[in-house]
Amino acid sequence: MAVTPAYCRLMARYNAWQNGQFKAACERLTEAEMRAERGAFFGSIMQTLNHLLWGDMMWMSRFDGNSPPKGGIxxxxxxxxxxxxxxxxxxxxxxxxxxxxxxxxxxxxxxxLTWFSGAANRDVTAPTAHCVVHMFNHQTHHRGQIHAMLTAAGQTIGDTDLVLMPETFSGEDKWH
Known part of the structure; x- marks a missing residue:
């Protein structure tokens, strides 16, 4: 599998675009609606948003060497x-x-990349490219859960397809 810097830039842009859309949808909900138990793995919209952010912060600490978030999963x-x-x-x-x-x-x-995994309770070594793909896949997985919860709460998110992201077909990140 070839994971390139262009892939990383594309997916980072997609991540930010989606997070902006999800934030706008969440801002239309009440605090109670954000915290309502909805049967998802992490319970509520707010808890799932927090877990996803925590996961991104954890992976970024492994990639860029800066501080990880506090606590475990x-x-x-x-x-x-x-x-x-x-x-x-x-x-x-x-x-x-x-x-x-x-x-x-x-x-x-x-x-x-080598790190201590609290989830596995041991040191783990994996190809960096696989870790990068995992981080972006983890985002998509949990955003899917959040999307379902927001939809059930009567909210619309807007486009979520990567190919519909503004400026997807510009610059060096063109699809071939």
Whole structure:
């Protein structure tokens, strides 16, 4: 599998675009609606948003060497107590991801990554490219859950297809 810097830039842009759309939909809900148990793996919209942000922060700490978020997966659902705080941290993390994607090299992507996994309770070593794909896949997985919960709450998100993202067909990230 070839994971390139262009792929990372494209997916970082897609991630930020989607997070902006999801934030706008969430802002139309009440606090009670955001925190209502909805039968998803992490329960509510807010808890799932928090877990997704926590996961992105954790993966970025492994990629860029900066600090990881506090706590483990169990605490991830309480990362930000309010949607406003989540929005600030989400924006910061999306910017961090975009900056990393702008700088990442083919050499870095062809290497390996080693970290202590709290989920597996052991050191893990994996190809960096697989870790990058996992991070972006993890986002898509949980955004799908959030999308379903928002739809059930009567909200519309807007386009979610990668090929409909504004400016997808411009610059060096053109689809071939």
């Amino acid at each position: 169990g605490e991830s659902v309480d990362l930000c107590p309010t949607l406003a705080m989540w929005g600030v941290e989400r924006f910061r993390t999306d910017q961090r991801m975009s900056l990393w994607a702008e700088k990442v090299s083919d050499t870095e992507l062809s290497g390996t």
